[in-house]
Amino acid sequence: MTVTLLEPAPASGIDTKAVEQFLFHEARLQDEHRYDQWEALWTGEDALYWVPMREGADPTREVSYIYDNRPRLASRIRQLNTGVRHSQAPQSRLRRLISNIEVSETDEGVAVESNFSLIESRRGLMTIWAGRTTHLLERVEDGFRIKRKIVNLVNCEEAIGNLAFLV
Amino acid sequence: MATAPLSPAPIDYRHLVQDGRLHGSLYTDPAIFAQEMDTIFHRGWSFVAHDSEIPNQGDFVVRRVGSQSLVALRGKDGEVRVFYNRCPHRGATLCQTASGNRPRITCPYHAWTFALDGRLIGLPDEGAYPADFSKADAGLTPVARMDSYGGFIFVNLIPNKLTLREHLGHATELIDALLGLSPTGRIQLSAGWMKHKMRSNWKMIVENQVDGYHAPMVHGSLIAANRTFATVRDRKPTSPTRVRDFGMGHSDIDHASDYRAANDKLFRWTGGIDPARLPQYVGAMNDAYGPEDARRRLIEGPPHSMLFPNLSLAEMNIMVIEPISADTAVQYTCPVFLEGAEDLNARTLRRCEGAMGPAGMLIADDAEIGELTQMGVTNLEPEWIILSRGMGKEEVLPNGVKLAGLMDETSQRGFWSHYRDVMAGSQENVR
Numbered sequence: 001m002t003v004t005l006l007e008p009a010p011a012s013g014i015d016t017k018a019v020e021q022f023l024f025h026e027a028r029l030q031d032e033h034r035y036d037q038w039e040a041l042w043t044g045e046d047a048l049y050w051v052p053m054r055e056g057a058d059p060t061r062e063v064s065y066i067y068d069n070r071p072r073l074a075s076r077i078r079q080l081n082t083g084v085r086h087s088q089a090p091q092s093r094l095r096r097l098i099s100n101i102e103v104s105e106t107d108e109g110v111a112v113e114s115n116f117s118l119i120e121s122r123r124g125l126m127t128i129w130a131g132r133t134t135h136l137l138e139r140v141e142d143g144f145r146i147k148r149k150i151v152n153l154v155n156c157e158e159a160i161g162n163l164a165f166l167v
Numbered sequence: 168m169a170t171a172p173l174s175p176a177p178i179d180y181r182h183l184v185q186d187g188r189l190h191g192s193l194y195t196d197p198a199i200f201a202q203e204m205d206t207i208f209h210r211g212w213s214f215v216a217h218d219s220e221i222p223n224q225g226d227f228v229v230r231r232v233g234s235q236s237l238v239a240l241r242g243k244d245g246e247v248r249v250f251y252n253r254c255p256h257r258g259a260t261l262c263q264t265a266s267g268n269r270p271r272i273t274c275p276y277h278a279w280t281f282a283l284d285g286r287l288i289g290l291p292d293e294g295a296y297p298a299d300f301s302k303a304d305a306g307l308t309p310v311a312r313m314d315s316y317g318g319f320i321f322v323n324l325i326p327n328k329l330t331l332r333e334h335l336g337h338a339t340e341l342i343d344a345l346l347g348l349s350p351t352g353r354i355q356l357s358a359g360w361m362k363h364k365m366r367s368n369w370k371m372i373v374e375n376q377v378d379g380y381h382a383p384m385v386h387g388s389l390i391a392a393n394r395t396f397a398t399v400r401d402r403k404p405t406s407p408t409r410v411r412d413f414g415m416g417h418s419d420i421d422h423a424s425d426y427r428a429a430n431d432k433l434f435r436w437t438g439g440i441d442p443a444r445l446p447q448y449v450g451a452m453n454d455a456y457g458p459e460d461a462r463r464r465l466i467e468g469p470p471h472s473m474l475f476p477n478l479s480l481a482e483m484n485i486m487v488i489e490p491i492s493a494d495t496a497v498q499y500t501c502p503v504f505l506e507g508a509e510d511l512n513a514r515t516l517r518r519c520e521g522a523m524g525p526a527g528m529l530i531a532d533d534a535e536i537g538e539l540t541q542m543g544v545t546n547l548e549p550e551w552i553i554l555s556r557g558m559g560k561e562e563v564l565p566n567g568v569k570l571a572g573l574m575d576e577t578s579q580r581g582f583w584s585h586y587r588d589v590m591a592g593s594q595e596n597v598r
Contacts, residue, residue: 051526053359060516061357062358063358063361063500063516063524064520065361065524066520066526067517075392075393075521078391078392079388080388081392082387082391083388084391085532086385086532086535087534087535157265159363159364159497160364161363161364161365161366161525162531162534163526164525164526164531164535
């Protein structure tokens with residue numbers, strides 16, 4: 001798969017506990033629909049939030065579920081913040097578990113891969129989502145900012161229902 | 168899944184589908200769903216695939232039409248054929264992935280092997296079959312009829328009396344309008360299909376594709392959040408945009424009538440890109456059609472239409488509706504790449520992702536409303552759905568096409584009127 005940033009062995013000198021805490025914090029903001037706080041985790045520009053339809057897809061030729069640059073991400077958050085984005089009004093009840101975290105240092109920043117499983121409860125239906133996420137994090141004074149986030153859903157090639165919450 | 172009714176009493180479609188109102192059971196009754204699969208999807212023409220999806224020999228896509236799994240496959244001779252996705256030997260499914268490329272088709276069960284034109288070319292221990300067994304009789308089964316227009320391939324599984332051209336009628340003009348945005352007259356559906364599961368009846372998706380009434384309400388959140396979307400077209404009841412009923416169940420929202428009203432402006436259909444930013448595309452269009460005609464095309468843009476029963480030319484997206492059961496459907500979406508317009512295609516891809524599919528800032532909300540409507544119509548009362556907006560006020564052109572205001576339900580009534588003819592006609596023929 002071409003989106004992997006990890007080297008075979010984790011690089012030393014990274015505070016993996018701090019990385020882990022950052023992912024858990026991000027997960028909680030998403031689960032609790034704290035849209036502005038989640039958006040504030042992102043870098044100012046040059047950001048990419050990508051949910052492909054196929055592992056190893058070429059996003060310049062193939063359509064993705066989400067391929068947000070920074071302005072598009074801001075639009076997405078503005079829309080959710082209206083409170084009348086019907087597909088998230090009412091909001092899904094969400095809780096996700098993050099695990100299998102692997103961290104490495106790259107030229108671009110700290111690369112993190114992790115697995116997630118996410119339970120969505122909405123309108124009497126429990127839906128299980130799962131996948132592997134690649135984060136590229138930038139170090140800042142008070143921790144990290146997200147430069148790139150790629151979410152490979154295990155069912156990305158199947159028909160999926162609404163994915164209007166933050167994954 | 169739909170099951171056959173216990174007592175196959177005829178369903179009176181002329182009662183259930185009236186001018187201006189519909190019976191709620193049309194969206195919920197499994198018996199009606201089963202009849203629709205047979206009558207509309209198996210006995211009528213349905214879209215199956217586009218020529219550009221399988222450009223090379225051995226390329227295939229697997230598609231569902233009605234209840235049937237079909238394989239559209241390009242042979243060594245360059246011809247596309249459509250076969251049932253079933254081994255003629257013992258019935259195993261032949262192609263299990265949505266698309267791919269194979270030099271030949273080999274069944275996973277007993278390795279019966281078929282050439283790309285469907286001929287059985289090999290099977291283990293062939294000599295053990297009786298003397299009258301002939302490989303020539305055991306090839307893949309092609310669909311009864313297939314035909315294409317502008318690269319759009321349609322199938323008719325149980326032959327009816329109509330040619331594809333008769334089925335399409337005036338809708339060929341919509342396909343022509345889309346293809347006419349390419350300097351070569353060709354489109355490419357090569358970006359893959361979003362597959363969006365919707366918990367609503369397939370006909371609700373059909374109706375919504377050409378509904379000019381809902382946008383300010385259902386998409387109010389995007390209008391509030393995105394200035395381009397908010398201003399790109401006139402969505403007021405007084406908008407110059409017309410909805411059109413072409414007959415044969417085909418209809419559209421003619422945004423060109425709005426775009427022409429401000430005819431100094433090209434590319435409103437792309438969200439208002441400055442033509443100077445698309446020099447390659449604009450140059451190729453001028454070369455292909457001459458400046459005046461190219462200008463008209465770039466003002467008017469692509470159709471926003473629904474072709475009976477399952478194909479939507481949805482501006483720069485192709486959408487296909489796949490019924491699953493009375494209360495579930497899958498909507499497929501693929502951005503339209505215009506051959507000879509690489510600079511525009513890159514933007515089309517990103518626009519598709521912003522608006523369409525399960526995470527799209529438009530369509531996720533349409534899916535939500537569809538689900539709410541499906542839940543709503545399950546209630547027994549009121550029995551009828553009101554679909555009379557603008558009824559009797561349509562302008563009828565000499566060729567029979569009906570025009571109405573943007574928010575009128577003329578487009579949906581066009582679908583339902585043809586639906587009633589097809590479904591009732593089939594019942595009456597059986598009696």
